[in-house]
Amino acid sequence: MKIIVLAPADDVAILTERAAAGDRPLGSGLPLSAAVPAGHKIARHAIECGSPVHKFGQVIGYATEDIPVGAHVHSHNLAFGAHAGDAEAGADLDQARKAVPELQPRTFEGYRRADGRVGTRNMIALLATVNCSATVIRRAADEIERRGLLDAYPNVDGIVALTHGTGCGMAADGPGWSNLQRVLWGHATHPNVGAAIFVGLGCEVMQIARMKSMFGAAGEERFHGLTIQESGGTRATVERIVARVTEMLPEIDTARRSPSPLSDLVVALQCGGSDGYSGITANPALGVASDYLVGHGATVILSETPEIYGAEQLLLRRAADAKVAAALTERIRWWEDYTSSHGGSMDNNPSPGNKAGGLTTILEKSLGAVAKGGATPLNEVVGYGERPTARGLVFMDTPGYDPVSVTGQVAGGAQIVVFTTGRGSAFGSKPAPTLKLATNDRLYNTMIEDMDLNCGDVISAGVSLADKGAEILDLIVATASGKHSKSERLGLGDNEFVPWQIGAVM
Amino acid sequence: MKIIVLAPADDVAILTERAAAGDRPLGSGLPLSAAVPAGHKIARHAIECGSPVHKFGQVIGYATEDIPVGAHVHSHNLAFGAHAGDAEAGADLDQARKAVPELQPRTFEGYRRADGRVGTRNMIALLATVNCSATVIRRAADEIERRGLLDAYPNVDGIVALTHGTGCGMAADGPGWSNLQRVLWGHATHPNVGAAIFVGLGCEVMQIARMKSMFGAAGEERFHGLTIQESGGTRATVERIVARVTEMLPEIDTARRSPSPLSDLVVALQCGGSDGYSGITANPALGVASDYLVGHGATVILSETPEIYGAEQLLLRRAADAKVAAALTERIRWWEDYTSSHGGSMDNNPSPGNKAGGLTTILEKSLGAVAKGGATPLNEVVGYGERPTARGLVFMDTPGYDPVSVTGQVAGGAQIVVFTTGRGSAFGSKPAPTLKLATNDRLYNTMIEDMDLNCGDVISAGVSLADKGAEILDLIVATASGKHSKSERLGLGDNEFVPWQIGAVM
Numbered sequence A, B: 001m002k003i004i005v006l007a008p009a010d011d012v013a014i015l016t017e018r019a020a021a022g023d024r025p026l027g028s029g030l031p032l033s034a035a036v037p038a039g040h041k042i043a044r045h046a047i048e049c050g051s052p053v054h055k056f057g058q059v060i061g062y063a064t065e066d067i068p069v070g071a072h073v074h075s076h077n078l079a080f081g082a083h084a085g086d087a088e089a090g091a092d093l094d095q096a097r098k099a100v101p102e103l104q105p106r107t108f109e110g111y112r113r114a115d116g117r118v119g120t121r122n123m124i125a126l127l128a129t130v131n132c133s134a135t136v137i138r139r140a141a142d143e144i145e146r147r148g149l150l151d152a153y154p155n156v157d158g159i160v161a162l163t164h165g166t167g168c169g170m171a172a173d174g175p176g177w178s179n180l181q182r183v184l185w186g187h188a189t190h191p192n193v194g195a196a197i198f199v200g201l202g203c204e205v206m207q208i209a210r211m212k213s214m215f216g217a218a219g220e221e222r223f224h225g226l227t228i229q230e231s232g233g234t235r236a237t238v239e240r241i242v243a244r245v246t247e248m249l250p251e252i253d254t255a256r257r258s259p260s261p262l263s264d265l266v267v268a269l270q271c272g273g274s275d276g277y278s279g280i281t282a283n284p285a286l287g288v289a290s291d292y293l294v295g296h297g298a299t300v301i302l303s304e305t306p307e308i309y310g311a312e313q314l315l316l317r318r319a320a321d322a323k324v325a326a327a328l329t330e331r332i333r334w335w336e337d338y339t340s341s342h343g344g345s346m347d348n349n350p351s352p353g354n355k356a357g358g359l360t361t362i363l364e365k366s367l368g369a370v371a372k373g374g375a376t377p378l379n380e381v382v383g384y385g386e387r388p389t390a391r392g393l394v395f396m397d398t399p400g401y402d403p404v405s406v407t408g409q410v411a412g413g414a415q416i417v418v419f420t421t422g423r424g425s426a427f428g429s430k431p432a433p434t435l436k437l438a439t440n441d442r443l444y445n446t447m448i449e450d451m452d453l454n455c456g457d458v459i460s461a462g463v464s465l466a467d468k469g470a471e472i473l474d475l476i477v478a479t480a481s482g483k484h485s486k487s488e489r490l491g492l493g494d495n496e497f498v499p500w501q502i503g504a505v506m
């Protein structure tokens, strides 16, 4: 019977394999009354009703009944308690600065753009300003592939049609409108995009001309726009898009990869379908890779506000200054309002799948989620889809829901996404590719065509987190230089573009 | 210079063609200081600041400055006023009953299903419970078409992949969750669907098993479900879906069309991209067709609550009983709360395109929108995606935004959608087809591949509304019997499935 204990003072041990009814995984205590899946927790000693329960050396909740030694600890006897609340912003900053490693300079092969940013891909983006133009851009992208129009252009990495369900029937200002506008503009001007065409119906709330004037001339030479109403309908618009792309291809194809320092990388961190292993294998290994990236001067974007909720004090203690700490606290309060005004609550999380995987409380999940960000200072907090100005570790406010979160991160300029999963995910993104890391061997083996790297061997083969972090960094550098991720090979990433919708649908 | 006056007591006339600066369209008054587009309004006499302004014989707003005779009347001098508020529910019910025509029985050729409903198409539906399975179902549908698997089955009308951006990162109860659940179930069990496969990732909030248990065994024999996490990843899931469809095809192909009375039809009414002609050509002509359908015992679904806002008294006066009237009033109040709680307002409408087309106030737009529903009694009010139980004219509460509104109407069992447009639209829907009616000749001619019928000739050639209504009914019957709509020929309808998202994204 294998168990692991994550920190010496923990009240629970983690099962690394399934225990049957009647088993005594600790070798002592009462036999289990029912089977307990791998990744779940058992009590290392008797815990009194009302006592805090520790995992990762941190409080993950409070016992809701007396728990005997050896018993399964989960939703039936453990619940979320109050936040610590006494965070001392910046208290761990010195220690966090020491966590930035000094490293030899290293490069990747990227496409340097006129604005100084560097792409890891050279793609054509078709963007719908409204759902009403979703079909025409998909049809145009299909036609371009069907006719083999890209075949003669080896430096063009593909075409993506970015569609969504909104863009009209919405307020023409406020957070929902700003989110959509930033996401569309951020994708059109993304360093992985060689040229972009916006396509509207013509009468929608999200007007191409207004967006263009709001953002000024930036990237204008790569920016084109047309509408269905002006173009004469579905088929005529598809043909106009195909003709426009055909015209632009020779110019887009002139881009070439060249060596660029890793400080030009913006890497987004993501998790989805977490399990009991996420916080002990893939997330901390990705945290090591994050620290390496920060050591190289890159930007690393941690996100998913609802999934760090409860563990925000860990980030506040590493905040580079009071402004950064205040910005994070403001976002946390905004989320409490946002969810409660919709009759919800921040601890609606974890999801049914998370619970099946052994995560009992949002606090427990959050401690594991924050581990992705490593140990370096938190240098900036940005809004959804905003471009970070700082290097090092930054936080972008996004939902936890994978497609919505990644869409904001890519809009903010991330050229690569690293995604940990325990239950399994078929996620992919464009124009920035996603790498998927499995938290356990079983998942890696059953979804091997979707998983880019196995972190399960941290438990099954005793691979150190430092070695696994270095392996993740190597994979990031290779992928940034053009190696295809598994999700790229499978062609994922068009359907997973989902801007964060806030506000009434009218 | 052509003008039309819609009701004798109206304060404004409508330009049927563009007037240049210096023109006097009425033949009297001051010359126009600037050009005025067709469809816009001019003052028939001097209007004092603060006075009500009438069009369709109804108040559409109040003058915000003194308006001289012959002047352009629009947003600069006309604004929305308070609601009438003194509606007498049921006051026009006798008159509405007389508006139901007595007609000779008529049939269409439909697919009769086990539950007694009749399909106008016989399709296979793949449904994603969550965005995480969007790509696999689209890929499976593409594969099935690419391999020509449907070619041997002439009675199968096609396959549709219904994807969306939600299904996780959401509350597991409340209106957003109920909407999604009703929409998914309503499409899976739709009479136009011969067989349905739900595909999930596995760990999402919108669990297949929970949905199945909530709705009971209804339609179970046509219902299948699988997840990516159980199937071994993207490619394996695509293959499983393709294999499942291949297995089911011979059985689905046994369906045959047979004569069914028009009382088996459920027809949804929709408008999008309205202009100054919508309320005077296509909408009242569709209103005539609605009355014919009601005369045949069919169900007609009027929707788009924000677009009838301000004209709800017209419906309340035709309410079949106090319960129906109370349900409509309750929905209007709900919308006032919904929009104001998001910092918006119900008169955010009309959209930029509506305004360019000459519609100044929501009231003016609403009076034109309600005309689609004809003149018969309002027999029922249902929630978004709910199945009406009454025949005749019913109201379904939906947003006005086309893809979201139609998705609810089709979920409620509509087998055909009739959509009027003045600015132009490339909308389509599956599994129930959409017919698009142009409000003016110019649009019909410029988007002829998208428009199923021209209603512009009501003005340009003096065609009567009664004749145009009969022409619309003939087209509905032909389309219900298998004739393809323009949007079906263009293959629209997969990307336009957009469930009404309410609540926080987490």
Ligand SMILES: [Ca+2]
Binding pocket: A162, A163, A164, A165, A494, A495, A496, A497, A498, B165
């Ligand atoms: Ca999308």
Ligand SMILES: [Ca+2]
Binding pocket: A271, A272, A273, A274, A400, A401, A402
């Ligand atoms: Ca998640």
Ligand SMILES: [Ca+2]
Binding pocket: A270, A271, A272, A304, A400, A401, A402, A405
């Ligand atoms: Ca996530």
Ligand SMILES: [Ca+2]
Binding pocket: A165, B162, B163, B164, B165, B494, B495, B496, B497, B498
């Ligand atoms: Ca969709």
Ligand SMILES: [Ca+2]
Binding pocket: B270, B271, B272, B304, B400, B401, B402, B405
């Ligand atoms: Ca509409």
